[in-house]
Amino acid sequence: MRRREFLGVLGGAVSAWPLVAHAQQASMPVVGLLRIGAPAEHLIRVFRQALAEAGFVEGRNVVIDYRPVEGDYERLPALATDLVRRPVTVIVAITTPPALAARAATATVPIVFSVPDDPVKLGLVTSLARPSGNATGVNFMLSELGAKQLGLLHELVPRAARFGLLVNPHNTNAEAVKDVMTAASAIGVGVDVREASDSRGIEAAFSVFAQNRIDALVVGTDRFFFRRRLQLATLATRHAIPAVFNAREYAEVGGLIAYGTSLVEVYRQVGIYTGRILKGEKPADLPVVQSSKFELVINLPTARAFGLEIPPQLLARADEVIE
Secondary structure: OOHHHHHHHHHHHHHHHHHHHHHHHHHOOEEEEEEEOOOOHHHHHHHHHHHHHOOOOEOOOEEEEEEEEOOOHHHHHHHHHHHHHOOOOEEEEEOHHHHHHHHHHOOOOOEEEEEOOOHHHHOOOOOOOOOOOOEEEEEOOHHHOHHHHHHHHHHHOOOOOEEEEEEOOOOOOHHHHHHHHHHHHHOOOEEEEEEOOOHHHHHHHHHHHHHOOOOEEEEOOOHHHHHOHHHHHHHHHHOOOOEEEOOHHHHHOOOOEEEEEOHHHHHHHHHHHHHHHHOOOOHHHOOOEEOOOEEEEEEHHHHHHHOOOOOHHHHHHOOEEEO
């Protein structure tokens, strides 16, 4: 073969490589990941690992299309609709607003959700045991734990007479607020409810809490709060307000005490269900998983900063004590 002919053949082969790569990628199943905020990398690793155990490795035989929303929940319906049009093989919807947006966007594309609220009440499924539609997933039940969190905090700060409750007004957690208020009434303490949906709002809420001299604080379940956990833990310490949070990750960055579902376990289960659906199973045949693994984590350095003595019985119940 002459040199010019050889170069021509080589050039044609090289130019074809991107087309081949694109065709290979187009033939892969696509998982649309719809969530609020950028992924917490350690949790996404758990999701990927569960997919890999099912035989699906990102970039090799599955594509993951990340669609995060920063604060502006009104963009969720458009993002969900865009994923359906792409089209994707399955939509993974993390927390309630993305799950509702995905459910409204399609009645056919499989959806795997993780929500802190009852998915039947949300209209995502007709039954936990038999979802009967195109959606299934995990109920990690954080919205139902507010009363328990208040009780733990009252056990830690028994003289507290006035509690604060921080919620995101964009979140569908009215039932959780009701539960905390009911629990507070049962033990004879007052609750000062404040709202925040951005960083400045969090700062303003803490200023009001400090002015009102609350004795302790319950931070509501919310993805935005989870992303701002360092700010929340720092402000609680700065204003000397003992606070309880809903995930161990808060305690790991300086939060006093955390009680809630293991988010690592939630993401693992979401990955398992996504893998099963990619293999051909139908959401209607996969019962909604009710989280059963709950963690109590106590940060001792933060307790010392508050001058608090952790009751021995509370330490004995802790799943982890951060030294």
